[in-house]
Amino acid sequence: MTTPAPPAAHTTELTAREIQVLTGCIHGRSNGEIGRHLYLSEDTVKTHLRRAYRKLGARDRAQAVALVYERGLIPMPVGSRPRILQPGGASLQLMSGKATS
Template identity: 55%
Template sequence: MEQDSVNRNTIKVLLVDDQPLLRMGFKLILEGEEDLHVVGEASNGREALEAVGRLDPDVVLMDVRMPIMNGIAATEGISASRSEARVIILTTFDLDEYAFAGLQAGASAFLLKDVAPAELVQAVRLVASGDAVVAPRVTQRLLENFVRNRPPRPTPHPDPLLGELTPRELEVAQCIAQGHSNAEIAHELFLSEATVKTHVRRILTKLHLRDRVQVVVYAYETGLVIPSNPDY
């Protein structure tokens, strides 16, 4: 199922799931797009790590519950490696702990397995381009649970890295943490989308973060974003 000849502009995808039929379904969806190519498949996290090192995919669609090594551990392994592959966690479980575990392990996105084909394709493209996505219907619960169960640790001084951000970059970071798109940030801050993208790149560099989803996690962990409603 693995092919050696792939167009340079094609997004290479690795499918990781212990259910062959599910992998087949995802492959049929993705291979129907000219710019997407499934370079390989794996049935557990250990196979996924080996395949990432051998196939160098751009995006990994990663199941959570698998034998031998689960998707969270595999995602941690990919994040700790030299691979540039970005991980999309796919799960049938609409439970916050899976989303948090995946994102904190370094995943770039969290989607449910019943995602619509068009949304799945768009998510792969967004993640490959450096933009991350979280399923809209779980985004709010994700942040609510994070704030409720993982409050920012009290520290006498803010994270030193925040001092590297300009006032405008802090504003953009806060907008990212609230789930706003580049277009929404541009509208809110009266900036062009190109300027917003530049700010996002600088924020990621200064905070040593992989993508904008990691900005969300960082913002709530450090208290950069604090809910105004105590019952939030």
């Protein structure tokens, strides 16, 4: 019996432009806003995002943002702590890897 091959490792070598586009996502900008800010067409922004998603192994914008923070590819702003939203609108704050309410 053979064992299945491990999933392909995702490369996280993002280009400078991919990081700039993801930074726009972090700031809540739309693709059009990112394009205007970086002097790119919206289609070019989408291309950079697709390539970044593939390199990160992300399925969408939110997961890509989480992964760049998780892997230290973009530093988290000083003084900010990620929050986990709970059902009903309550949130937990992550401190030193442990959730507190």
